[in-house]
Amino acid sequence: MALSMYDASIPVFVRVLRNLDQILAKGEAHARDKGAQADALLQSRLIFDMLPLVRQVQIATDMATRGASRLAGVDPRSVEDNETSFEQLHARIASAIEHLRGFTPAQFEGSQTRAISFKSRAGELKFEGQGYLFHYVLPNLYFHVTTAYNLLRQAGVPIGKADFLGEA
Amino acid sequence: MALSMYDASIPVFVRVLRNLDQILAKGEAHARDKGAQADALLQSRLIFDMLPLVRQVQIATDMATRGASRLAGVDPRSVEDNETSFEQLHARIASAIEHLRGFTPAQFEGSQTRAISFKSRAGELKFEGQGYLFHYVLPNLYFHVTTAYNLLRQAGVPIGKADFLGEA
Numbered sequence: 090m091a092l093s094m095y096d097a098s099i100p101v102f103v104r105v106l107r108n109l110d111q112i113l114a115k116g117e118a119h120a121r122d123k124g125a126q127a128d129a130l131l132q133s134r135l136i137f138d139m140l141p142l143v144r145q146v147q148i149a150t151d152m153a154t155r156g157a158s159r160l161a162g163v164d165p166r167s168v169e170d171n172e173t174s175f176e177q178l179h180a181r182i183a184s185a186i187e188h189l190r191g192f193t194p195a196q197f198e199g200s201q202t203r204a205i206s207f208k209s210r211a212g213e214l215k216f217e218g219q220g221y222l223f224h225y226v227l228p229n230l231y232f233h234v235t236t237a238y239n240l241l242r243q244a245g246v247p248i249g250k251a252d253f254l255g256e257a
Numbered sequence: 258m259a260l261s262m263y264d265a266s267i268p269v270f271v272r273v274l275r276n277l278d279q280i281l282a283k284g285e286a287h288a289r290d291k292g293a294q295a296d297a298l299l300q301s302r303l304i305f306d307m308l309p310l311v312r313q314v315q316i317a318t319d320m321a322t323r324g325a326s327r328l329a330g331v332d333p334r335s336v337e338d339n340e341t342s343f344e345q346l347h348a349r350i351a352s353a354i355e356h357l358r359g360f361t362p363a364q365f366e367g368s369q370t371r372a373i374s375f376k377s378r379a380g381e382l383k384f385e386g387q388g389y390l391f392h393y394v395l396p397n398l399y400f401h402v403t404t405a406y407n408l409l410r411q412a413g414v415p416i417g418k419a420d421f422l423g424e425a
Contacts, residue, residue, distance in 0.1 A: 091259035092369055092387065101391050135303075135411045201260055211419060219260065223269050228422055231399030238400075239407050243303045251379060254396055 095197035098160060098222060102153035102230065103189050108255035109149060109234050110182045115248050116142075116241040117175040128174045133240050142240045144170070146178050149233040150185040156226035157189055159205045160218055161196035263365035266328060266390060270321035270398065271357050276423035277317060277402050278350045283416050284310075284409040285343040296342045301408050310408045312338070314346050317401040318353040324394035325357055327373045328386050329364035 120127035131143040140148070147170045155165040166188065172178050203218040216225060238253050288295035299311040308316070315338045323333040334356065340346050371386040384393060406421050 092262055092265060094260055096387070097260060097265060097391065104392065105396070135407055136413070139410060219264070223265065224272065225422065227395065228273070228399060229418075231396060232403050232406075232418070232421060235400050235403035236407060239303055239404060242307060245304070250397075250400070253400060254393065 093194060093197065094160060094200045094218065094222065095192070095194040098157060098197065098226075099189055099192055101227070102157060103186050104255055105230055105234055106150060106153055106182050106186050106189075108253060109146065109237060110179060111255070112238055112241060112246075112248055112252050113146065113175060113178060113182075115252065116244070116246045119241075119244070119246040130241075130244060131173070131175065131178070133244060135236070135240060135243070139236075142237055143172060143178065145233045145237040145240065147172065147181065149230055149237065150181055152226055152230045152233065154185050154188050156222065156230070157192050159207065160200040160203065160222060160226075161192055162200070162203060163196075261362060261365065262328060262368045262386065262390065263360070263362040266325060266365065266394075267357055267360055269395070270325060271354055272423055273398055273402055274318060274321055274350050274354050274357075276421060277314065277405060278347060279423070280406055280409060280414075280416055280420050281314065281343060281346060281350075283420065284412070284414045287409075287412070287414040298409075298412060299341070299343065299346070301412060303404070303408060303411070307404075310405055311340060311346065313401045313405040313408065315340065315349065317398055317405065318349055320394055320398045320401065322353050322356050324390065324398070325360050327375065328368040328371065328390060328394075329360055330368070330371060331364075 116130055117127050120130045132141045134141045151168070158165040168181070168184075172181055200218040204215070205218060205221045206213060206215040208214075214225070235253070238248065242248060284298055285295050288298045300309045302309045319336070326333040336349070336352075340349055368386040372383070373386060373389045374381060374383040376382075382393070403421070406416065410416060
């Protein structure tokens with residue numbers, strides 16, 4: 090049994106987004122306990138010129154869904170970045186997970202060497218599928234989820250590494 | 258050509274640690290520019306009850322070297338956590354990268370289903386190799402490197418996502 094590109098992608102993405110959803114729920118509960126406007130927490134940043142929590146979550150979901158689409162050779166779907174509440178972010182994550190679960194292992198066959206190119210803020214990027222997954226999608230996905238975790242952790246939300254890693 | 262456990266591990270770990278090394282170098286240069294005791298930056302934390310920068314780097318290197326060893330079925334090496342300077346951390350990362358480069362693809366054959374168990378602060382953990390790599394080693398490695406990045410970024414070090422992702 091060989092490792093498949095599907096196994097290295099879809100179940101990993103789903104798990105990471107599910108953990109993110111649970112971390113966000115703890116952040117929301119913490120903010121409500123403080124009597125704060127919970128949704129204000131979504132605008133928190135580690136420093137003024139980094140993206141706020143709401144963007145970390147939006148980018149994490151896009152990274153997973155676009156990553157899956159490009160590896161499968163289909164056009165990535167586009168969603169609006171218009172969430173302003175925890176409730177809307179939970180819905181965005183749920184939609185991303187449902188979308189990811191629609192991919193099949195057969196769509197990922199041959200994706201290891203698939204030519205992938207797209208425009209990013211850094212310009213035109215070109216990869217083979219394996220490099221795209223391991224050196225772009227996974228690092229970016231973990232970057233944004235970890236940064237979301239760090240924002241909540243710094244705000245005093247009672248979460249720990251076990252919440253980040255999640256359960257099998 | 259199938260995806261191999263070696264390809265999903267060693268080149269990824271090496272790249273992540275190399276990027277971490279370069280981010281740290283920028284942090285050190287920034288601290289020296291400020292006239293600060295550069296090594297004091299290693300004690301910075303996002304919040305008092307999270308680990309300081311020096312521990313983020315130590316854990317990242319251990320995650321990679323122990324991950325590689327356990328997947329290869331050999332006893333993980335143990336190194337002391339006694340670094341107090343950027344110079345010592347650079348040496349630790351260089352040693353970890355050299356150690357990782359000593360593993361061969363043949364050692365990773367069959368690692369996908371290898372039974373892996375070890376004691377962590379969370380108690381006894383048990384995995385099959387594939388789950389260990391994708392749901393423990395990679396998330397933890399990216400967690401600690403991203404947190405190191407966030408600590409430096411919050412301290413005003415001029416780094417960006419391109420430094421985190423690194424070059425091929």
